[in-house]
Amino acid sequence: MKDAHRDAGPRVVIIGGGFGGLAAAQALAKARVQLTLVDRRNHHVFQPLLYQVATAALSPADIAAPIRHVLRKQANCQVALAEITGIDLANRLVKFDGGPAHGESAVEYDWLIVAAGATHSYFGHPEWEQFAPGLKTLEDAILIRRRILLAFESAEYEGDEPRRRAALTFAIVGGGPTGVELAGAIMEIAAKTIPADFRNIDTKTTRVILFEGSGRLLEAFPPELSERARRDLEAMGVQVRLNARVTEVTADGVTVGGEFIAVRNVLWAAGVVGSPLARSMGVELDRAGRVLVGPDLTVPGHPSVFVVGDLAAAKSAGTGAAVPGVAQGAMQAGAYVGRIIAGESAGGSALARKPFIYRDNGSMATIGRAKAVAWINGMKFGGFIAWALWGAIHVMFLVNFRSRIEVLLSWLWNWLLFSRDARLIIGKAELDIAIPRDAELAERTPS
Amino acid sequence: MKDAHRDAGPRVVIIGGGFGGLAAAQALAKARVQLTLVDRRNHHVFQPLLYQVATAALSPADIAAPIRHVLRKQANCQVALAEITGIDLANRLVKFDGGPAHGESAVEYDWLIVAAGATHSYFGHPEWEQFAPGLKTLEDAILIRRRILLAFESAEYEGDEPRRRAALTFAIVGGGPTGVELAGAIMEIAAKTIPADFRNIDTKTTRVILFEGSGRLLEAFPPELSERARRDLEAMGVQVRLNARVTEVTADGVTVGGEFIAVRNVLWAAGVVGSPLARSMGVELDRAGRVLVGPDLTVPGHPSVFVVGDLAAAKSAGTGAAVPGVAQGAMQAGAYVGRIIAGESAGGSALARKPFIYRDNGSMATIGRAKAVAWINGMKFGGFIAWALWGAIHVMFLVNFRSRIEVLLSWLWNWLLFSRDARLIIGKAELDIAIPRDAELAERTPS
Numbered sequence: 001m002k003d004a005h006r007d008a009g010p011r012v013v014i015i016g017g018g019f020g021g022l023a024a025a026q027a028l029a030k031a032r033v034q035l036t037l038v039d040r041r042n043h044h045v046f047q048p049l050l051y052q053v054a055t056a057a058l059s060p061a062d063i064a065a066p067i068r069h070v071l072r073k074q075a076n077c078q079v080a081l082a083e084i085t086g087i088d089l090a091n092r093l094v095k096f097d098g099g100p101a102h103g104e105s106a107v108e109y110d111w112l113i114v115a116a117g118a119t120h121s122y123f124g125h126p127e128w129e130q131f132a133p134g135l136k137t138l139e140d141a142i143l144i145r146r147r148i149l150l151a152f153e154s155a156e157y158e159g160d161e162p163r164r165r166a167a168l169t170f171a172i173v174g175g176g177p178t179g180v181e182l183a184g185a186i187m188e189i190a191a192k193t194i195p196a197d198f199r200n201i202d203t204k205t206t207r208v209i210l211f212e213g214s215g216r217l218l219e220a221f222p223p224e225l226s227e228r229a230r231r232d233l234e235a236m237g238v239q240v241r242l243n244a245r246v247t248e249v250t251a252d253g254v255t256v257g258g259e260f261i262a263v264r265n266v267l268w269a270a271g272v273v274g275s276p277l278a279r280s281m282g283v284e285l286d287r288a289g290r291v292l293v294g295p296d297l298t299v300p301g302h303p304s305v306f307v308v309g310d311l312a313a314a315k316s317a318g319t320g321a322a323v324p325g326v327a328q329g330a331m332q333a334g335a336y337v338g339r340i341i342a343g344e345s346a347g348g349s350a351l352a353r354k355p356f357i358y359r360d361n362g363s364m365a366t367i368g369r370a371k372a373v374a375w376i377n378g379m380k381f382g383g384f385i386a387w388a389l390w391g392a393i394h395v396m397f398l399v400n401f402r403s404r405i406e407v408l409l410s411w412l413w414n415w416l417l418f419s420r421d422a423r424l425i426i427g428k429a430e431l432d433i434a435i436p437r438d439a440e441l442a443e444r445t446p447s
Numbered sequence: 448m449k450d451a452h453r454d455a456g457p458r459v460v461i462i463g464g465g466f467g468g469l470a471a472a473q474a475l476a477k478a479r480v481q482l483t484l485v486d487r488r489n490h491h492v493f494q495p496l497l498y499q500v501a502t503a504a505l506s507p508a509d510i511a512a513p514i515r516h517v518l519r520k521q522a523n524c525q526v527a528l529a530e531i532t533g534i535d536l537a538n539r540l541v542k543f544d545g546g547p548a549h550g551e552s553a554v555e556y557d558w559l560i561v562a563a564g565a566t567h568s569y570f571g572h573p574e575w576e577q578f579a580p581g582l583k584t585l586e587d588a589i590l591i592r593r594r595i596l597l598a599f600e601s602a603e604y605e606g607d608e609p610r611r612r613a614a615l616t617f618a619i620v621g622g623g624p625t626g627v628e629l630a631g632a633i634m635e636i637a638a639k640t641i642p643a644d645f646r647n648i649d650t651k652t653t654r655v656i657l658f659e660g661s662g663r664l665l666e667a668f669p670p671e672l673s674e675r676a677r678r679d680l681e682a683m684g685v686q687v688r689l690n691a692r693v694t695e696v697t698a699d700g701v702t703v704g705g706e707f708i709a710v711r712n713v714l715w716a717a718g719v720v721g722s723p724l725a726r727s728m729g730v731e732l733d734r735a736g737r738v739l740v741g742p743d744l745t746v747p748g749h750p751s752v753f754v755v756g757d758l759a760a761a762k763s764a765g766t767g768a769a770v771p772g773v774a775q776g777a778m779q780a781g782a783y784v785g786r787i788i789a790g791e792s793a794g795g796s797a798l799a800r801k802p803f804i805y806r807d808n809g810s811m812a813t814i815g816r817a818k819a820v821a822w823i824n825g826m827k828f829g830g831f832i833a834w835a836l837w838g839a840i841h842v843m844f845l846v847n848f849r850s851r852i853e854v855l856l857s858w859l860w861n862w863l864l865f866s867r868d869a870r871l872i873i874g875k876a877e878l879d880i881a882i883p884r885d886a887e888l889a890e891r892t893p894s
Contacts, residue, residue, distance in 0.1 A: 042600060042872040059506040061869035066596075069870065072643040079644075081600045081872075138873055149489060149513075153528045196519040197526075402860055402868050409856070413849055421849050422508035423516065425489040425528075426585055 009033045009076070010110035010345050013094050015084055015277070017044050017067040020115035020309030020330035025077055027338025033345050035077040036107065038094070042066050042081050045138055046398055048327055049407070051178060053141035055148065055185035056420040060138045062406050063398070086280040087114070089302055111304045111341045114277070114291070115334060118310035118325065121271035121288070128249040132266035135178055142426060144267060148186060149425050151265045152194060155201050166262040168206045171254050173246050174270030175212030176219070177365040180229055182267055183210040183238045184368040191237060192369075192418040208237070209263075211244040211256060213270070218373065220324065220363055225373040228382045232367045246270075272325065274311045281305075286313040295355035296340065297333055303350055306340075308333035317355035327397070328361055364390045369415065456480045456523070457557035457792050460541050462531055462724070464491050464514040467562035467756030467777035472524055474785025480792050482524040483554065485541070489513050489528050492585055493845055495774055496854070498625060500588035502595065502632035503867040507585045509853050510845070533727040534561070536749055558751045558788050561724070561738070562781060565757035565772065568718035568735070575696040579713035582625055589873065591714060595633060596872050598712045599641065602648050613709040615653045618701050620693050621717030622659025623666070624812035627676055629714055630657040630685045631815040638684060639816075639865040655684070656710075658691040658703060660717070665820065667771065667810055672820040675829045679814045693717075719772065721758045728752075733760040742802035743787065744780055750797055753787075755780035764802035774844070775808055811837045816862065 009032045014021045017039035025037050046063040053060055068079035086095045093106040120134035133143055148170070155167035170186050172179045190206035197203075210217075210233065216226035217233075217240065230240050241256065248255035253262040274289035283299050284292045290313040291299060297314055299305045307314075309330035314323040323329045336356050344350055362376030364386065372386035381389060391411060398404050413419055456479045461468045464486035472484050493510040500507055515526035533542040540553045567581035580590055595617070602614035617633050619626045637653035644650075657664075657680065663673035664680075664687065677687050688703065695702035700709040721736035730746050731739045737760040738746060744761055746752045754761075756777035761770040770776045783803050791797055809823030811833065819833035828836060838858065842851050860866055 042596060042870075059508045059869075060871055060873060061506045064871055065868070066644065066870045068644040069641075078646050080604060081597075082604075138871065142873065150528075153489060157527060157529075194516075197513065197515040199525045402866065405856070406853075409852070419849065421512070422506075423489070423513045424507055424511055424585065426507060426589065 011036070011108060012111045012113070012341055012345075013038065013107060013109040014113045014115060015039075015087075015094065016115035016117055016309070017041070017079075018047070018115060018117050018309060018330060019327045020117075020334035021113065022067070022070065023331040023334030024113045024115065024306075024308065024338040024341075025071055025074065025334075027335045028076070028342055029074050031076065031338075031342040031345050033076060033111075033341065035074070036080060037067065037071065037077060038080045038082050038084060038096070039067055040081070040083045041137070042068070043138070044070055046394075046403075047136070048394055049398075050135055050138070050141050051181045051185060053138065053422070054135055054144040054182065055189060056145055056422040056424075057185070057414055058407060058410055059422050060142065062403055062410065064138060065403070084116075084277060087112070087277065089281060089283070089299070089305060092304075109304075111345075112306065113334070113337055113341075114281075114305070114307045114311060115309045115330065116275035116277045116311050118272040118274050118288075118290075119276075120268055121273035122268070123271055125249070128268070131249050131251055132173060132268040134268040135182070145422070146425050147265055147267075148189070149423055152190075152198065152201070152203060153425075154264075156198050157200065162262065164201065166253065167264045168201065168203070169261070169263045170206065170208045170265045170267070171261065171263040172208070172210045172267045172269055173249075173254070174268065175210055175214075175217040175240070175242075176269060177363075179210055179212070179267075179269035180217055180233065180365050180367060182269060183208050183233060183240075184236060184366065184371070187233075187236050187238050188368055188418075189420060193420050194423075207239065209239045209241060209261070211241050211246055211254075213243070213245045215242055217242070218363075218365055221365075221373060221375050222380060225375055225380055225382065229365065229367055229373050232371050232373075232382075236368050236371075272310065278307075278311055288313070296353045297337055297356050306337040308337055314356065314358075316358035318357040321358070323356075323358045324360075326363075329358060332356075332358060364393070366390055369418075458483070458555060459558045459560070459788055459792075460485065460554060460556040461560045461562060462486075462534075462541065463562035463564055463756070464488070464526070465494070465562060465564050465756060465777060466774045467564075467781035468560065469514070469517065470778040470781030471560045471562065471753075471755065471785040471788075472518055472521065472781075474782045475523070475789055476521050478523065478785075478789035478792050480523060480558075480788065482521070483527060484514065484518065484524060485527045485529050485531060485543070486514055487528070487530045488584070489515070490585070491517060493841075493850075494583070495841055496845075497582055497585070497588050498628045498632060500585065500869070501582055501591040501629065502636060503592055503869040503871075504632070504861050505854060505857055506869050507589065509850055509857065511585060512850070531563075531724060534559070534724065536728055536730070536746070536752060539751075556751075558792075559753065560781070560784055560788075561728075561752070561754045561758060562756045562777065563722035563724045563758050565719040565721050565735075565737075566723075567715055568720035569715070570718055572696070575715070578696050578698055579620060579715040581715040582629070583719075592869070593872050594712055594714075595636070596870055599637075599645065599648070599650060600872075601711075603645050604647065609709065611648065613700065614711045615648065615650070616708070616710045617653065617655045617712045617714070618708065618710040619655070619657045619714045619716055620696075620701070621715065622657055622661070622664040622687070622689070623716060624810075626657055626659070626714075626716035627664055627680065627812050627814060629716060630655050630680060630687075631683060631813065631818070634680075634683050634685050635815055635865075636867060640867050641870075654686065656686045656688060656708070658688050658693055658701075660690070660692045662689055664689070665810075665812055668812075668820060668822050669827060672822055672827055672829065676812065676814055676820050679818045679820075679829075683815050683818075719757065725754075725758055735760070743800045744784055744803050753784040755784055761803065761805075763805035765804040765806075768805070770803075770805045771807075773810075776805060779803075779805060811840070813837055816865075 014037040043064040049063045052058040083097045095106045122128045158164040291307040310325040364374035366372040372390045374381040374386035461484040490511040496510045499505040530544045542553045605611040738754040757772040811821035813819040819837045821828040821833035
């Protein structure tokens with residue numbers, strides 16, 4: 001047994017190894033604290049590229065890294081693979097299922113950072129999830145990849161024309177970055193990557209419909225870029241439907257504004273809701289299940305409990321604007337909290353805390369081959385320049401150097417050859433077996 | 448609908464997209480036949496490198512390719528993702544579940560090539576499978592990767608010393624190439640890749656025990672190379688136990704020659720048995736469930752039904768020696784059968800068939816970092832030279848050019864940095880959650 005973690009020092013527990021949790025841990029690298037980062041998965045995922053795994057452009061390992069490997073040089077930090085079952089603020093305890101603390105089922109903390117993220121929200125219709133998977137984890141991405149590829153497989157041998165049509169129709173609900181990126185990527189697969197692979201269907205006839213409830217795509221962007229994204233998608237063949245609210249999702253299709261559309265493949269990119277863990281804290285949440293935090297990102301009345309990332313409903317002290325649920329918001333908040341704890345563990349006063357200021361470094365979304373929109377420091381970019389910026393910035397932020405090379409190589413290759421080499425349907429043998437018909441839609445095992 | 452497949456020409460059905468089936472299809476590329484290749488998976492897997500996926504060195508997509516993509520330029524060939532439920536030799540029918548033939552549940556053939564491969568055999572103890580997964584598919588590889596990584600995760604927070612010891616003990620049953628390669632790779636992970644990632648355990652104390660029932664490893668190799676492999680493995684820290692027959696496998700460990708060894712992680716590399724599909728043909732099988740074929744690889748009495756690859760018990764006409772169940776055996780047999788059908792479909796006579804001659808191009812197995820054994824044209828190689836040969840030949844045979852670059856890059860990287868970047872535990876969320884104890888061992892969902 002190594003003894004590094006037995007050094008004295010206050011105990012800091014971080015829940016979640018996403019952008020927020022990892023940034024907090026790294027900001028505490030030199031602090032004299034006993035740090036424990038707990039996640040239910042063994043890997044950090046670079047979520048902005050998750051859609052590329054779902055659309056077979058990248059492999060899971062290209063955008064993920066074992067959390068304990070990322071933090072291996074940080075001797076003050078332990079990493080535990082465990083499920084948190086609850087947070088007891090009164091007794092300063094984090095409770096586990098199974099218990100990472102050498103058989104104990106709870107650990108005490110002096111400071112707690114909750115960075116447990118968000119999950120999909122189906123607007124009060126959890127039954128839609130089985131028909132319309134969302135994209136938050138590697139398992140989600142592999143499931144969606146499987147669905148997309150199986151759609152073409154089943155269409156290839158579908159004798160009934162309306163059913164074939166439905167199998168070759170994709171509906172994406174939600175016109176934010178994830179929805180836009182999925183729509184563009186699926187259209188590219190159908191139109192560029194796989195036409196030569198099939199004998200009985202013309203995959204170029206695939207319909208991709210993107211539904212957005214509001215009046216424009218990419219609401220967080222300036223209207224010109226929203227419009228640009230719409231035009232670019234439509235030029236690729238994607239049908240963009242604005243002001244279109246989905247009122248029903250079944251195995252057979254979606255209902256939008258009273259109109260039923262037969263669709264075999266629905267993907268959900270619409271709403272998110274805070275991790276259920278927030279409810280176990282017994283604190284005030286907003287309508288999206290996020291914890292309402294103060295200017296220093298703490299839970300009101302609990303100055304040593306911070307919430308960062310998608311689980312926090314936070315406001316930037318500079319502008320009073322809401323901190324968006326994006327990677328840079330989580331990273332900045334995690335680093336801010338890490339610095340506060342580092343300072344106070346070295347004798348600083350909690351009274352000296354300055355409020356959190358979110359610095360918006362810009363937003364970007366890819367649309368397709370050499371097409372993207374970007375909004376950086378008030379400047380707007382579209383087309384190839386935005387795409388090159390997007391690529392450069394995303395590769396730069398990948399967590400390890402090897403991934404950067406792999407991803408660049410994959411992109412170059414895919415770009416030159418219209419290729420997507422991760423087109424693998426992986427799953428339970430039984431599920432691979434049958435040409436999926438409706439039964440497949442009811443299946444929900446990520447695999 | 449494209450009409451390429453509606454051209455006239457006799458119907459050839461190939462069951463299985465492994466080495467044998469793919470070689471047969473490619474040998475028929477220019478023949479005037481209607482070819483259908485059916486597989487229950489959408490991808491061809493380069494099986495000799497499967498152990499590298501299981502040990503996190505490569506990603507699934509590095510060694511697999513969609514079958515229909517591989518055959519996309521072959522206009523006479525259709526690819527169907529479907530499960531075959533039976534073969535009716537009397538009526539020349541292949542039966543499907545679901546039916547790839549536009550709703551039909553069977554297709555007729557003029558020639559049939561059965562290349563359905565083999566699965567694991569547990570020597571009459573199917574109940575061992577849940578504790579000792581084997582390695583034949585990508586799903587198997589991902590499951591085994593998961594098991595290996597979870598073993599270290601659970602050991603990290605195991606308070607009970609004997610249980611931690613068991614979690615850090617790996618038993619591999621079977622000393623053929625797969626067993627040797629798994630043993631070496633797991634030892635390397637434990638000793639070189641991950642020691643810095645853990646705080647509470649010293650992964651260098653991991654025990655890897657390789658059990659072989661016969662008197663030497665790699666029985667298909669010359670005795671000097673078997674001995675070399677044993678010495679190399681032992682130098683790396685692997686415990687090699689020869690003449691060791693496993694008589695019991697449970698969740699708690701293995702029993703070998705009356706001795707019980709507490710082991711949390713057992714991997715099966717011992718026996719294979721022909722695909723259950725062989726039984727549906729109602730023909731004579733050998734003890735390993737393989738079809739006894741004639742000199743032209745046909746089923747006796749059925750000159751238009753061929754069996755190739757691991758499912759065939761075939762003899763080479765040259766030496767009378769059994770054709771081994773390896774990639775090159777399947778590829779040579781597939782190509783041979785493809786050429787026969789190409790000739791006869793162009794008017795040649797079945798009476799002119801020459802018997803199949805297997806040409807042994809050599810055998811090789813990796814042991815570890817820059818260590819391998821190779822036996823090529825009667826010449827024996829060990830150490831770095833064998834390893835370089837092994838690498839060059841395996842990369843050469845990968846099915847697409849992109850994979851070759853990716854795999855070379857991964858190997859270079861892994862070799863320089865002792866790295867293994869595909870260390871992802873992917874699976875159902877519930878399974879990732881708890882630190883697995885015995886319950887995990889009972890779980891069998893590939894994920």
